[in-house]
Amino acid sequence: MKLLIVESPAKAKKIQGYLGAGWKVLACLGHVRDLPASKEDVPDKHKGLPWARLGINVEEGYAPLYVTRKGKSKTIQELKAAAKRAEQVFLAADPDREGESIAWHLSVLLGLGKNAQRITYQEITQAALRKAVEQPRPIDFRLVAAQETRRALDRLAGYGVSPLLWASVGGAQSAGRVQSAALMLLAQREQARLAFVPAGYWRVTARVGSQPPFQAVVVAVRDTPLATAASFDAQGQVKAGLNVMQLDAVKAEQLVTYLNRQQASVQQVEVTPVTRKPPAPFTTSTLQQAANARLKLGAAEVTKLAQSLYEGGFLTYIRTDSPALSDEALQLAREAVATRFGRDALPPSPRQYATRNANAQEAHEAIRPAGKFLPPADTGLAGDELALYTLVYERTLASQMRDALGEKTSIVLQAGVVTLAASGTRLLEKGFTALYDDTEKDEEDQVLPTLTVGAAFPLSNAKAEEKRSTPPARHTEGKFVQLMEKAGIGRPSTYGNTLDTLLKRGYIAVRNRQLHVTPLGLLIAGYLLKQVPQLVDVKFTATMEADLDRIAEGALTRTAYLDAVWKEQLAPAIDRAARTPPRVQVPHLPAVFEARAGQVYLNAQGRAAPVPEGLLPEDLTEQAVGEVLAGTWKGPRKGRASGADTRQRAESGKQATGGKRGGEGRTSTRKRASGTQARTTRRKTS
DNA sequence: CAGTGAGCGAGCTTCCGCTTGACTT
Numbered sequence: 001m002k003l004l005i006v007e008s009p010a011k012a013k014k015i016q017g018y019l020g021a022g023w024k025v026l027a028c029l030g031h032v033r034d035l036p037a038s039k040e041d042v043p044d045k046h047k048g049l050p051w052a053r054l055g056i057n058v059e060e061g062y063a064p065l066y067v068t069r070k071g072k073s074k075t076i077q078e079l080k081a082a083a084k085r086a087e088q089v090f091l092a093a094d095p096d097r098e099g100e101s102i103a104w105h106l107s108v109l110l111g112l113g114k115n116a117q118r119i120t121y122q123e124i125t126q127a128a129l130r131k132a133v134e135q136p137r138p139i140d141f142r143l144v145a146a147q148e149t150r151r152a153l154d155r156l157a158g159y160g161v162s163p164l165l166w167a168s169v170g171g172a173q174s175a176g177r178v179q180s181a182a183l184m185l186l187a188q189r190e191q192a193r194l195a196f197v198p199a200g201y202w203r204v205t206a207r208v209g210s211q212p213p214f215q216a217v218v219v220a221v222r223d224t225p226l227a228t229a230a231s232f233d234a235q236g237q238v239k240a241g242l243n244v245m246q247l248d249a250v251k252a253e254q255l256v257t258y259l260n261r262q263q264a265s266v267q268q269v270e271v272t273p274v275t276r277k278p279p280a281p282f283t284t285s286t287l288q289q290a291a292n293a294r295l296k297l298g299a300a301e302v303t304k305l306a307q308s309l310y311e312g313g314f315l316t317y318i319r320t321d322s323p324a325l326s327d328e329a330l331q332l333a334r335e336a337v338a339t340r341f342g343r344d345a346l347p348p349s350p351r352q353y354a355t356r357n358a359n360a361q362e363a364h365e366a367i368r369p370a371g372k373f374l375p376p377a378d379t380g381l382a383g384d385e386l387a388l389y390t391l392v393y394e395r396t397l398a399s400q401m402r403d404a405l406g407e408k409t410s411i412v413l414q415a416g417v418v419t420l421a422a423s424g425t426r427l428l429e430k431g432f433t434a435l436y437d438d439t440e441k442d443e444e445d446q447v448l449p450t451l452t453v454g455a456a457f458p459l460s461n462a463k464a465e466e467k468r469s470t471p472p473a474r475h476t477e478g479k480f481v482q483l484m485e486k487a488g489i490g491r492p493s494t495y496g497n498t499l500d501t502l503l504k505r506g507y508i509a510v511r512n513r514q515l516h517v518t519p520l521g522l523l524i525a526g527y528l529l530k531q532v533p534q535l536v537d538v539k540f541t542a543t544m545e546a547d548l549d550r551i552a553e554g555a556l557t558r559t560a561y562l563d564a565v566w567k568e569q570l571a572p573a574i575d576r577a578a579r580t581p582p583r584v585q586v587p588h589l590p591a592v593f594e595a596r597a598g599q600v601y602l603n604a605q606g607r608a609a610p611v612p613e614g615l616l617p618e619d620l621t622e623q624a625v626g627e628v629l630a631g632t633w634k635g636p637r638k639g640r641a642s643g644a645d646t647r648q649r650a651e652s653g654k655q656a657t658g659g660k661r662g663g664e665g666r667t668s669t670r671k672r673a674s675g676t677q678a679r680t681t682r683r684k685t686s
Numbered sequence: 687c688a689g690t691g692a693g694c695g696a697g698c699t700t701c702c703g704c705t706t707g708a709c710t711t
Contacts, residue, residue, distance in 0.1 A: 007705060030705030038698085071708095098704055151702070158701025166699070176701045307706085319704085494703055 003086035004119075004133070005079060005106060007093050010311050011124065015092075018126040019133075024082055028093070029075055033066040033105045035155055041067050054159055056152050062562050064148060066105070076109055083110040088117065090133060095120035096361035097552070101147035104139050114138070123326040123365060146552040149561055153177070153544065156566050160574050161532055167579045169527050170595035171520050173505050177541060178490045180528055182498050183507055183517070184536040185483055187525035189472060190517040194617055195587040196471035197236035201227045202247040206259045206420065206462040208413065210449050216264065216413055216420035218255065221245055223419070229469040236469070252464035255418070259462035262415035266455045269411055274425060276404040276439075278432035280323035280353040281366035281396050284492035285485040287318075290395070290438070292478025295387050296513070299477045299496045305388045306367070313370055314379060314389055319492040320364035321485070323353040325396070329365070332373045333400045340375075340397075341434065347402050359488040359545045368396040398436035405429040409448050415459055424448035474514040487538045488545060509616060511636075516616045519593040519600050522584045531577035534569055586617065591625050602628050 002023050006012050009027040016025040035055030036042045046052040046065060057063040068076060083089050091106055093099035100118075107116035117136035121128045158176040165172035204218040204226070218226055225231075227244040238244060247255065282290070291302045306318040325333065330350040337345050355362060369392060376390040406427040413420045424446045427433070475483065481495045490498050502508045507521035517525070528536045544565075550556040581596040583603075591604035593611065601608040602625065609629045619636045620628075627633040 009706070028705080029707090031703070034703090035701090038700085094704085102704070147703095154702045156701085160701090162700035174700050178702065311706090491703065493705080497703085 001086050002088045002090065002133075003082050004090040004092050007099070007102065008317070010313075011317070014124055015129060018124075018129050024086065026079060026082055028079060028102065028106060029072070031098070031102055031105070032069060032072050032076055032109060034069050035064060035151065036067050037070075041070070043067060054155065056155055058156070058566070061559050062152050064152060068109075079106070080110055083112070089115075090136060091116060091118050091139070092120070092132070094363040095122070096363040097143055097147045097150070097548070099363060100140055100143040101151075104141070104144045107139060123328070125326070125328060140552075142554050143552045145558050146548040149551055149558045150544070150548055152558075152562060153565060156562075157535060157570055160570060161528070161535055164531070164574050164577055164579070165524065165527070168531075168577070168595075169520075169524055169582060170598045171506070171600055172524050172595070174501070175524070175528060175532075175535065177535065177544075178484075178494065178498055179501050180524075180535050181487070181489050181538055181540065182480075182484055183502055183521055184525050184529065185487065185489075185538065186475065186480070186502075186508055186515055187517045187522055189475065190522065190617060191587075192234065193471040193474065196234050197588075198468040198470065199227075199232035199236040199238075201229065201231070201467055201469070202252040202464050203228075203467050204247075204252060204255050204259070204462065204464045206264075206415075206459040208264055208420075208422070209458045209460060210451065210455075212447075212449055214422055214424070214446055214448055216411070216422040218259075218418055219421045220419040221255070222417045229467070232469045234471070247464075249464075249466070252466075256462040256464050259415060259418060259459050262418070262459050263456045264413040264415040264420060264459050266451050266453050267412045267414050267419075269409065269451055269453060271407050271409050274406045274408050276406075276431070276433070278351075278398045278401055278403070278436065279395065279438055281325055281368055281399045282392055283321050283323055283355075283366060283485075284319050285321075285481045285495060286323075287367055287392070288481040288495065289478035290391060291388060292476050292513075294391065295384070297384065297388075298510070299481060299499050301384070302388070303496045305384055309381075309385060309389055310370075314374070314381070315392060316366070316368050316370050317364045318367055320362075320367060321357060321360040321492050322355055322362040322364060323366045324355075324362070325352070325368060325399075326365055329368055329396075330400065333368070333396050336373045336375070337397050337400055341401070345401050345431075345434070347400075351400055353399065357485060357488070359542065361491075366396070367392060369393050394436045398432040401432035401435065402429070404431035404433045411448060411451060422446070422448060474516065476513055477510070477515065480515055488542045489538065511616065516618065518616060519584070519602075519611050520595065522617065523582050523593055523595045523600065526584050527582040530582075532570065532573045534565075534573065586620055589620060589622065589625060591620065604629060 004015065004019070004023060004025045005028055006015060006025065007028060007030055009029070012025045012027040016023065019025065036053065039053050042052045051057045052065060055065045057065070089110065089112055091103035093102040103116070103118050107113070116139050118139050119132040119136050121132040154177055158174070161175040161180070162173070165175050205215050207213050208216050220226060224243060224245045227238065227246045231238055231242055231244045233239050238246070280286070287306065288299055288302055291297045292299070297305070303318070306315060309315040310318050330352070334346055334350060353366070369389070373393070376386060376393055379386065379389060381389055404427065406425055408423065408425045410423045411421065426447070433439070477499060480499065484490050484495055484498065502521070503510070506518055507524060509516045509518055525536065534540055547556060547561050551558060551561060581594055583592045583594040585592050589604070591602055594601050594603050594608070600611045602611050604625050607629050609631060612628060612633050614635055615628065615633065616636070624633060
């Protein structure tokens with residue numbers, strides 16, 4: 001009997017089917033050993049050593065202490081027993097840095113020594129597997145070293161900076177390479193929104209009486225452009241060097257009267273062809289984004305549904321950073337398109353997609369229908385599972401369809417001293433959009449008549465509308481996952497966890513499907529930016545990845561890298577850091593948030609009051625500040641169905657000043673405060 | 687005399703990444 005070990009049980013089952021008798025295929029369920037998480041994980045032999053709880057002996061070349069992971073002993077026993085009976089053992093963990101490490105840990109635990117046979121393959125087909133088992137190789141210790149370096153750095157940074165926060169920021173619980181950089185991304189956006197000063201401007205439109213009529217918008221008066229949202233900066237001022245006309249209510253009304261008496265003549269008609277390519281098949285992050293936007297599902301829900309579809313054999317592996325399809329999948333997708341839309345819907349040659357993400361490891365292919373590409377109606381699925389499968393199915397097929405072709409028409413009209421414009425897009429060939437349309441609707445877009453230059457039409461129904469420039473939008477969960485991927489922060493298997501951690505710790509909150517940063521989150525981001533700037537720098541991970549690649553190539557050693565980053569940068573920054581409670585000014589208000597004694601306070605008018613549960617920075621107005629100080633704040637304004645949809649995690653509990661008792665009390669109040677009502681409003685009923 | 691509560695001190699929290707069930711609520 002030959003033993004082959006993979007990470008996932010679903011994969012094991014499939015491979016067992018391909019290899020057949022004479023083989024036993026087992027799963028190790030991911031990592032089997034790790035650094036001790038806390039004191040109780042430290043084996044007796046090492047108890048008492050000053051570095052044992054950290055799990056890294058910095059002074060002895062950053063030597064790691066590995067222990068069997070909690071809950072893994074049974075799996076390991078089974079693997080050991082199977083290995084003993086096997087004549088050969090193949091280690092087939094995923095073909096990336098973490099997979100190589102898993103293979104090495106397994107070889108140690110199973111006592112394989114130098115006989116460890118490592119195999120990798122890019123797709124799970126019988127041919128690929130047969131080939132792989134004929135070409136085993138030894139474990140790549142450089143790749144293992146790169147993973148060990150990553151692990152050590154995350155432990156040193158996380159267990160180094162977290163205690164700094166405990167000592168400095170009341171209520172703060174944790175910091176780390178990924179969560180802190182991610183928090184910073186959100187905090188910067190939140191700050192930009194809070195500091196934003198909107199500018200008012202007028203939008204004036206009129207109806208052009210052609211056959212059929214259409215709407216045109218005023219773009220200039222006497223050749224001076226009319227101010228639009230894009231004319232203003234974040235302080236509400238006209239951008240430097242821009243010459244624009246700013247109307248007031250009186251002038252806008254005069255313009256309306258003027259227009260209603262004018263004829264507009266066509267000055268310019270421009271028709272340009274538009275080609276749109278289909279989006280690539282899904283990766284973890286793009287699936288999150290699309291399911292969040294189209295199905296209104298949160299990151300955790302998407303993961304749960306997708307995992308269940310994966311286990312049911314409906315989808316391929318769900319944690320991937322590659323949009324590539326296997327040759328087999330390409331053929332199946334094209335056949336499915338041909339069946340549904342005819343051969344004409346296909347481009348002559350299959351489309352292959354590559355990642356544009358520099359940090360991608362590409363150990364798996366894209367998320368797509370598994371097996372025979374069952375049409376959604378034939379799956380027997382229902383509800384959200386069906387909706388998610390359909391989304392994946394259609395996106396995969398669409399990725400193999402023809403481009404959408406159209407033309408965009410832009411018209412310029414002159415009415416006396418006023419210049420107007422209109423635009424419209426016409427779809428000529430639907431292409432992939434027949435199945436999967438991901439375009440956002442443009443309000444300005446309309447169907448335009450065919451016009452010739454010089455033609456003139458009366459204007460009517462002129463309207464003036466006052467508008468305000470809007471601050472940069474908050475991120476949704478899906479958008480945030482995309483941002484993390486783009487910045488190279490975190491991995492497909494952890495995007496959801498990171499979001500969850502930030503929610504649990506009370507650093508961020510979800511309200512109306514938008515991510516907000518809490519007062520505590522703003523304080524932490526501000527503190528870290530000042531005291532340990534390396535940790536919140538989005539480039540930190542990207543640089544780390546490049547260095548890990550050099551370690552994997554043998555061009556850099558583990559200790560040299562850790563000395564440079566830990567000993568010379570992070571550790572001194574932690575030592576130097578001021579252990580004083582941070583303050584954050586609330587823009588536009590004479591108020592500051594401050595963190596002390598395990599609690600976040602709002603400080604204004606020389607008084608301080610604890611920030612009430614559920615208060616987010618956007619809730620603060622002059623009136624709200626007064627209510628918070630008086631202890632009468634009753635939750636966010638109900639104006640736009642806002643407060644009820646705020647979601648924070650039940651267990652979140654800010655670090656209480658006292659031990660257990662405080663923690664328990666807090667948990668129960670929080671359940672009452674947010675748990676029940678949040679769930680009922682979470683999802684639309686279909 | 688028993689029960690309550692204030693006050694004090696000791697010990698602990700924490701990272702990222704790879705995988706699923708087995709547990710509650």
